[in-house]
Amino acid sequence: xxxxxxxxxxxxxxxxxxxxxxxxxxxxxxxxxxxxxxxxxxxxxxxxxxxxxxxxxxxxxxxxxxxxxxxxxxxxxxxxxxxxxxxxxxxxxxxxxxxxxxxxxxxxxxxxxxxxxxxxxxxxxxxxxxxxxxxxxxxxxxxxxxxxxxxxxxxxxxxxxxxxxxxxxxxxxxxxxxxxxxxxxxxxxxxxxxxxxxxxx
Amino acid sequence: xxxxxxxxxxxxxxxxxxxxxxxxxxxxxxxxxxxxxxxxxxxxxxxxxxxxxxxxxxxxxxxxxxxxxxxxxxxxxxxxxxxxxxxxxxxxxxxxxxxxxxxxxxxxxxxxxxxxxxxxxxxxxxxxxxxxxxxxxxxxxxxxxxxxxxxxxxxxxxxxxxxxxxxxxxxxxxxxxxxxxxxxxxxxxxxxxxxxxxxxxxxxxxxxxxxxxxxxxxxxxxxxxxxxxxxxxxxxxxxxxxxxxxxxxxxxxxxxxxxxxxxxxxxxxxxxxxxxxxxxxxxxxxxxxxxxxxxxxxxxxxxxxxxxxxxxxxxxxxxxxxxxxxxxxxxxxxxxxxxxxxxxxxxx
Numbered sequence: 001x002x003x004x005x006x007x008x009x010x011x012x013x014x015x016x017x018x019x020x021x022x023x024x025x026x027x028x029x030x031x032x033x034x035x036x037x038x039x040x041x042x043x044x045x046x047x048x049x050x051x052x053x054x055x056x057x058x059x060x061x062x063x064x065x066x067x068x069x070x071x072x073x074x075x076x077x078x079x080x081x082x083x084x085x086x087x088x089x090x091x092x093x094x095x096x097x098x099x100x101x102x103x104x105x106x107x108x109x110x111x112x113x114x115x116x117x118x119x120x121x122x123x124x125x126x127x128x129x130x131x132x133x134x135x136x137x138x139x140x141x142x143x144x145x146x147x148x149x150x151x152x153x154x155x156x157x158x159x160x161x162x163x164x165x166x167x168x169x170x171x172x173x174x175x176x177x178x179x180x181x182x183x184x185x186x187x188x189x190x191x192x193x194x195x196x197x198x199x200x201x
Numbered sequence: 202x203x204x205x206x207x208x209x210x211x212x213x214x215x216x217x218x219x220x221x222x223x224x225x226x227x228x229x230x231x232x233x234x235x236x237x238x239x240x241x242x243x244x245x246x247x248x249x250x251x252x253x254x255x256x257x258x259x260x261x262x263x264x265x266x267x268x269x270x271x272x273x274x275x276x277x278x279x280x281x282x283x284x285x286x287x288x289x290x291x292x293x294x295x296x297x298x299x300x301x302x303x304x305x306x307x308x309x310x311x312x313x314x315x316x317x318x319x320x321x322x323x324x325x326x327x328x329x330x331x332x333x334x335x336x337x338x339x340x341x342x343x344x345x346x347x348x349x350x351x352x353x354x355x356x357x358x359x360x361x362x363x364x365x366x367x368x369x370x371x372x373x374x375x376x377x378x379x380x381x382x383x384x385x386x387x388x389x390x391x392x393x394x395x396x397x398x399x400x401x402x403x404x405x406x407x408x409x410x411x412x413x414x415x416x417x418x419x420x421x422x423x424x425x426x427x428x429x430x431x432x433x434x435x436x437x438x439x440x441x442x443x444x445x446x447x448x449x450x451x452x453x454x455x456x457x458x459x460x461x462x463x464x465x466x467x468x469x470x471x472x473x474x475x476x477x478x479x480x481x482x483x484x485x486x487x488x489x490x491x492x493x494x495x496x497x498x499x500x501x502x503x504x505x506x507x508x509x510x511x512x513x514x515x516x517x518x519x520x521x522x523x524x525x526x527x528x529x530x531x532x533x534x535x536x537x538x539x540x541x542x543x544x545x546x547x548x549x
Contacts, residue, residue, distance in 0.1 A: 003215075029343060033290075036336070056325040064332025065362055068339065072358050075343050075351070131321045133382055178517060 008048055015041035028074045036067050050126065053133040225317055229306050237453040238268035244501050251505040275449075278442035283346055286439070290344035295440065295447035298337025302454035305330045309461050310385040312471045312485040323384040324372060327462060331417070335361045337451065338419075338426060338436045345439035353435025356512060357419060357426035363519035364416040364423075370527035371410040374403045375466050377534050378547050388470030395474035400467035402547050405530045407467045409523045411499070414459040416519070418452060420500060422507035423515055430509075460496035461489075468492050 018037040025031050039062045046055035249256030258264040308323040310316040342354020379387040391398045400407040416423040427435040437448045471485035538544045
């Protein structure tokens, strides 16, 4: 066994274990943390196939930003574990059916027929001067520039929609106007009264 | 010496590489930890002089052994785990806080040849690793089972995520100017006197980067995550002894890291400010240390000067001031580089 395959099996094992823990563990905060571990392991696997840009961006975007906000929300939810366990049996047949369907679909879509070694050969090892980032950038902004821009516009629409959904103007909300706060003068707030000194009688 | 040489050769090749790399890592981490210890001392001294006090001067000659005494005290103190706390995560949190602050040093170039890993995507690596630092704070706040700690970690999470965006955009400007992600090449792109350093053409981004750096490290005036006058000590209120010391070390190691990155990205790294005789005699590493110390002094100065920001002001500054400034400057750079004859101002 070479060193690479040792690393591969180690990170794959961690990835599968943490992914399984995400769905089986009851505490939502711990589940989110296991998801973080799964992302980091996946990034390490990508690093192994010399996709360093994708690997680092996965950590940067998902671990560094998305999961932090996710934790932020999950930590504030008060979960009642006993309530969660209720109705497990009722949902089991339907849930099991969906799970089996998803496994079958995934096996068809990303099975060895599509992603086997004969379809996707092992990438040739490139020299240390080869920049994955540059290659990806050149491809994204030349060959795939329209799909890339369309994806960007779709994301923008999603951002605007999310902001529009959460923007509720309530008439009784008090806003602070920073411009007014900065422009305030001492004489607006403070009144100095001059009065003669009083002597002890 | 001869017998040592034969002993070395008798090791298998992979273990030689491993041992050699371990040795290099120790050679970076040990001086780093020492500088963290003495940075705390420098901070206390600098702030005391700014406040017309003397500062620590009792332990050792002129107080020089004060950080050692502090470290010993923290080592010997008991670690108290609060009731209802999640024990594993409670202990894991300080480790998660200090880990990124140490890992990122792997790609920081100290001199043209002195760098642990000269990787192509160095800048991205630093960004990704430092973005993981927030987990220490968030997990610490949640695992302590304390309201104050929880509030502190929520504040910190929102603040760090907001300022990371501004920081990332500031680095986009550096990428556009240097044309590479490799930190060593970014420094080399700035060679030829201080007027070639990137902080001049990217001045707004430099300022944004510095301010976001202060916010990322939870330093004053952005230290609402600790906010001792509001939420006791924020996310690390339940920590004591060595677990607290790790948070403390992480904050200061992050400060040094961000100063080193500011130096490498905007202030020409190890390069001397002038390309002629008396300045080129100074070794590159000394220039690097001098620049890092200058930026660190700015951090200490800020702490002594400014009061704490209000929380909504922090959010407003991050989202409505810093991010638009970076976006505008990136736009200006793009237009100038591609459509005007003054591209030489930005692109090297």
